[in-house]
Amino acid sequence: GDSVTQMEGPVTLSEEAFLTINCTYTATGYPSLFWYVQYPGEGLQLLLKATKADDKGSNKGFEATYRKETTSFHLEKGSVQVSDSAVYFCALWRDSNYQLIWGAGTKLIIKP
Amino acid sequence: SQTIHQWPATLVQPVGSPLSLECTVEGTSNPNLYWYRQAAGRGLQLLFYSVGIGQISSEVPQNLSASRPQDRQFILSSKKLLLSDSGFYLCAWSGGQGGGQPQHFGDGTRLSIL
Numbered sequence: 001g002d003s004v005t006q007m008e009g010p011v012t013l014s015e016e017a018f019l020t021i022n023c024t025y026t027a028t029g030y031p032s033l034f035w036y037v038q039y040p041g042e043g044l045q046l047l048l049k050a051t052k053a054d055d056k057g058s059n060k061g062f063e064a065t066y067r068k069e070t071t072s073f074h075l076e077k078g079s080v081q082v083s084d085s086a087v088y089f090c091a092l093w094r095d096s097n098y099q100l101i102w103g104a105g106t107k108l109i110i111k112p
Numbered sequence: 113s114q115t116i117h118q119w120p121a122t123l124v125q126p127v128g129s130p131l132s133l134e135c136t137v138e139g140t141s142n143p144n145l146y147w148y149r150q151a152a153g154r155g156l157q158l159l160f161y162s163v164g165i166g167q168i169s170s171e172v173p174q175n176l177s178a179s180r181p182q183d184r185q186f187i188l189s190s191k192k193l194l195l196s197d198s199g200f201y202l203c204a205w206s207g208g209q210g211g212g213q214p215q216h217f218g219d220g221t222r223l224s225i226l
Binding site: 041042043044045046049089093099100102103104105 | 118154155156158161202204213214215216217218219220222
C-alpha cells in the first residue's frame with residue numbers, strides 16, 4: 001500500500017546551517033506531495049506542496065522537489081533560524097479514499 | 113476566506129466520562145472533514161473522515177464516534193473515555209474536489225484523561 005518514510009529525528013542544527021529532511025514515498029501513479037509544519041502546542045500548517053513530477057514547492061525559504069525517479073520529496077532550507085524549530089511532516093494524497101498518508105514526523109531543533 | 117474552529121482548546125476529563133469535541137468550518141461548502149489524534153511525540157493517526165453530511169468513515173475501531181449533522185460541522189464523541197484516549201485531537205478540512213487538495217487544520221484540543 002501507499003506509504004511515506006521520513007528520516008528519524010530529532011535533527012539538531014545550529015542557526016544558519018543548511019537543512020535537509022529526507023522523505024521518500026511508495027505509491028502507485030503520481031500522488032500529490034506535501035510538507036506540513038507543527039510548531040509546539042499548535043495544529044499543523046501546510047508548508048508547501050507539489051502536484052506532479054519535477055515540481056518544486058517553496059515557502060518561507062523552504063523548498064522541496066518532487067522526484068519521481070527516486071520517489072522522494074526532500075525538504076531543504078539554506079539557512080535555518082531558531083524559529084524554524086518544529087515538527088515537520090511529509091504526506092502524500094491518496095485519491096482513492098480522500099486521505100493523506102502521513103510520515104511519522106521529524107522534530108527539528110535549531111540552537112542559537 | 114476559509115477558517116476552521118475547534119473547541120475546547122484543552123480538556124481534562126475523568127475516566128468513564130463522556131466526550132464531545134466540536135469543529136466547524138466557515139467560508140466553504142461541502143468540505144471533506146477529518147479527525148486525527150496525535151499521541152505525545154508521535155505522528156498523526158486518522159480517526160474519522162467525512163465527504164458529506166451523515167457520511168462517516170472510521171479508520172480505527174475504538175470507543176470514539178463521529179457525526180456530521182451539518183455540512184460544516186464535525187463532532188467527535190465518546191460515551192465513556194479511557195485513559196488511552198488522552199492525546200492531541202486535530203480537526204481538518206479540505207476541498208471536496210479531490211486531486212490533492214491540501215488539508216487545513218484547526219488549533220487542536222489537548223485532552224487529558226485522569
